[in-house]
Amino acid sequence: MTCPPQPDFDRIARLYRWAEYLTLGPLLVRTRNHFLSQLPPRHRALILGDGDGRFLVRLLTRQPHLHALAVDTSATMLQLLCQRCRPYADRLQTLQTSALAITPNGSPDLIITHFFLDCLTQPQLDTLSLNLATHTTPGTLWLLSDFGPPRPRALRLLAALYIRSLYLAFRILTGLRVTHLPNPQTSLQAAGFDRIARHDRLFGLIYTEIWQRR
Numbered sequence: 001m002t003c004p005p006q007p008d009f010d011r012i013a014r015l016y017r018w019a020e021y022l023t024l025g026p027l028l029v030r031t032r033n034h035f036l037s038q039l040p041p042r043h044r045a046l047i048l049g050d051g052d053g054r055f056l057v058r059l060l061t062r063q064p065h066l067h068a069l070a071v072d073t074s075a076t077m078l079q080l081l082c083q084r085c086r087p088y089a090d091r092l093q094t095l096q097t098s099a100l101a102i103t104p105n106g107s108p109d110l111i112i113t114h115f116f117l118d119c120l121t122q123p124q125l126d127t128l129s130l131n132l133a134t135h136t137t138p139g140t141l142w143l144l145s146d147f148g149p150p151r152p153r154a155l156r157l158l159a160a161l162y163i164r165s166l167y168l169a170f171r172i173l174t175g176l177r178v179t180h181l182p183n184p185q186t187s188l189q190a191a192g193f194d195r196i197a198r199h200d201r202l203f204g205l206i207y208t209e210i211w212q213r214r
Ligand SMILES: C[S@@+](CC[C@H](N)C(=O)[O-])C[C@H]1O[C@@H](n2cnc3c(N)ncnc32)[C@H](O)[C@@H]1O
Pocket: 007, 009, 010, 032, 048, 049, 050, 051, 052, 071, 072, 073, 074, 077, 097, 098, 099, 100, 113, 114, 115, 116, 119
């Protein structure tokens, strides 16, 4: 079996933050951080595809007993993440590999995937969710943010065009082969997680959720 090539986010790592501000202003930052202050104290976080570490540094600041493992395929993203999280280097480990290839060490009590699951196909996401469920215990939280279909039907066509253009841009810039948003809700539910919180922006085009392992 041949695996599709990994996307290469090194090419856009240093521009990623500015491209995000230019296209969506502060919306993604606000979405990632929405539940930050409501997270209960955690000890072991597994953070997948965090990119340049803007979320992780805030999390480590807020949660003084938290140790984190950050997994990303991009060396440049991990480099930026380490620079940003330098004050907390003693609580941070990084691993440059695909999230699809990891076997979590110990049992994370917090999983974080902000705008990362949309880099996966549905079968990849199903496999990842089942793998993570196997290595977690009841009560583990999974904080995620992503794009989705907006609730008003009238906006769906416009949103579909927008998502399509985002995928096209990522295909050109990083080689990402995924073309459709996967459905994290069906994957997480089937893997044994229940949604306990959700916050929508732009009528649900952008959302963040917390799931808890049953
Ligand atoms: C769209 S960016 C999201 C970055 C950040 N989490 C955010 O909220 O904007 C996707 C990130 O996931 C990483 N990535 C893509 N595919 C991956 C994979 N299979 N395993 C681990 N990281 C991956 C990329 O290198 C990049 O840092």
